[in-house]
Amino acid sequence: MSINFDLNDLQAFRALAEHGSFRHAADAVCISQPALSRRIDKLEKALGVKLFDRTTRRVTLTMTGRAFAPRAERLLDDLDDALIGITDAAPSRRGQLTVACVPSAAYYFMPRVIAQYHQLYPNVRLKVLDTGANRVCAAVVSGEADLGLSFAGNLDEQVQFEWLVHEHYVAACRRDHPLAGRQEVSWSEFFEHDYIMVDKTSGNRFLLDQALMHLKPARASLCETRHVTTMLGMVEAGLGIAAVPTMAMPGNTHPILTSVPLVEPTVARNVGLIKRRGRALSPAARELEALIVGMKTPLPSLPGAATGASSSDSAPNP
Template sequence: MAPHPLPYDNARHLDHPGFPAVIINFDLNDLQAFRAVVDKGSFRGAAEAIRISQPALSRRIEKLETALDVKLFERTTRRVSLTMVGRAFLPKVERMLDDLDVALMGISNVASTRMGNVTIACVPSTAYYFMPHVISEFHKLYPKIRLRVLDASAGEVCHAVASGEADFGVSFSGSLADEVEFELLLQERYVLACRRDHPLAQRDSVTWAEAYEHDYITVDKTSGNRFLLDQALRGVRVKKPSICETHHVTTMIGLVEAGLGVAMVPSIAMPAGEHPILVSVPLVEPHVMRNVGLIKRRGRTLPPAALELERLVREMPFRSA
């Protein structure tokens, strides 16, 4: 968020027994610092998030506590936690900052100048071809908002969202932490990724057993996709081992493009339109599906900029072969 040295009427907005019933002028930068410390759980992480030095952040918090004449945080060498008064203060601060952000983002000539940070975590299969379209559209609307993309395994995406490192995530359903919730966006099927010059490229569909007769690349046992496929393909006879294992689907596609073999991948991982080298062929017997959706930390309201990115993720058409 850009600096907004605007006064706020404490008597009107902070009507709680823990706060003095007098008019106090707040700098919104101080409130921004307070929310950043809460979100990141540390002064160091908060300072990095709003791009100021740690001493400068500490001064903002001290200024706020002095103005209110209350203690907002309990600080030890290992952790930072809200006091009882701090917990009461938090929802009021969030409402003020979010209301301001919503108002500013609703003004077209102001929205393009909005500053801030948004972090999205996503599995690599969504990051390679799908997310660039989302990011491009977001950057056109909000060129000064800095986006951070954490492309990682499903487990790491879940952890990033649960810990607050990411505002929200795009992943597939599976073993999720209790702190996060999953919202289905689409069901996608697995397809065969191969080169245009491969013998299977012109087929309308290919069975899994047929695909395994060719040189193929697969993901290793640390991948969430591998677990899903092992469960779904128990009845499929595999005649020979893979020629190579990778950790991420995107690496498999690169190896396919280089001519090493074929790979069985989620449809969203493949290019949406015509590609000069790669082809997607539907896999059958069985049809293997994967649920892809948004994951968010339970009970958390996304800040306006993150809500805008989430809206674009929802609205961007998914490809499901």
């Protein structure tokens, strides 16, 4: 069977699927709106299916269009891959990549990664899905995210984990708090102060509950939040202290917040890159993966840490 469409039609389809607007899609591929419309009509006639639902206010993919989109993306990526080494195709790469991250990893890794990646591929848009560990894993498994940044632990068997950072938990507090300036503080003493905790839906909470199951807090938490970044905002507002991973803390020059190592026990976690087993990454995603792995920088860790990861996921010895 002869199918009468070409590369330009696929590029028009990808642009319209990404932007959801004929005007913005036409701008993205540097053609007029009527020309873009003709390419979409040509592709739909060639395939014998309707790819988009059009209204006066929006353009959305049909069910068939949603199924076709990842296949079209792979075709274009395969062509991009074939051109590497023949010509410098990097500046012309287009599309979108999604990285699902636990919020602390997004804060620690992604600003530098995005800045570097944008310099290399200014026409590839990066989307950061900052969410909980379970959601990060699910997004990678389903294909919603190309890559993920999360910590080792209850990972789906369909994903593989590459270690990036080993870090420990610290007590985040205001600089005017009684614990500020201490060399270390035990968990028992931590629980004697007003404190904020992440809720039971958080991967951090699961890790902490496992490591601290032998301790009985002297008092209940003042309140619970979904994300570590929210806790830090409450600490800054003076509501209490919070146990957070090292990478979630702002720099040492922060005018209000500081941190104190938590011990007895020292609780640590391993953060890394996750991707779905058996799924080939696009050329653009492989470049993004290389940049993230290049950020691998072990954080200072305390000896004798009790980690929430299995021995196979532990960070290598320094």
